[in-house]
Amino acid sequence: MSRPPVAATSARNGAEPPLLSLVKEVIDGLATVLAGHVRLARVELAADVVSESRRVALMALLSAVALLGYGLGCVAGSLALARLMSAPLAFLAVGGANLLGAGVALGWLLSRPAAPLLGESAWELDRTVSALKASATTADAGNEGSVERLASHDVA
Numbered sequence: 625m626s627r628p629p630v631a632a633t634s635a636r637n638g639a640e641p642p643l644l645s646l647v648k649e650v651i652d653g654l655a656t657v658l659a660g661h662v663r664l665a666r667v668e669l670a671a672d673v674v675s676e677s678r679r680v681a682l683m684a685l686l687s688a689v690a691l692l693g694y695g696l697g698c699v700a701g702s703l704a705l706a707r708l709m710s711a712p713l714a715f716l717a718v719g720g721a722n723l724l725g726a727g728v729a730l731g732w733l734l735s736r737p738a739a740p741l742l743g744e745s746a747w748e749l750d751r752t753v754s755a756l757k758a759s760a761t762t763a764d765a766g767n768e769g770s771v772e773r774l775a776s777h778d779v780a
Contacts, residue, residue: 665745
């Protein structure tokens with residue numbers, strides 16, 4: 625006569641099968657790790673938003689002041705060039721030089737990589753995934769015969 629499966633006898637006795645309890649522990653641990661990553665990402669995102677918003681506000685203020693000074697400088701340069709050539713040609717020359725300079729600066733800015741946001745969270749997530757992969761590899765190597773034991777109901 626064959627023995628009933630361990631899960632069936634444990635369920636009848638009110639005890640939880642050991643494999644099921646291990647699976648529950650792993651799932652609970654994974655949920656805790658993921659919740660920690662989400663909390664870390666929220667904190668980092670909030671800090672990044674505060675930091676970047678201050679930076680943007682300061683850049684906007686300084687840009688307005690710089691734009692006023694730049695405009696006055698362009699007018700003065702054009703009026704100075706008007707002594708050497710006609711006034712419309714002087715303003716065209718200053719405008720063309722500004723377009724050329726802006727194009728070079730924009731090309732340089734777009735060629736630079738953007739700063740990574742949530743760097744710490746991404747690093748922690750990579751570390752966790754690596755640890756889980758290593759753990760799964762170790763568990764697979766140590767449990768090669770576990771499938772045969774489960775099939776033969778020898779698991780205690």
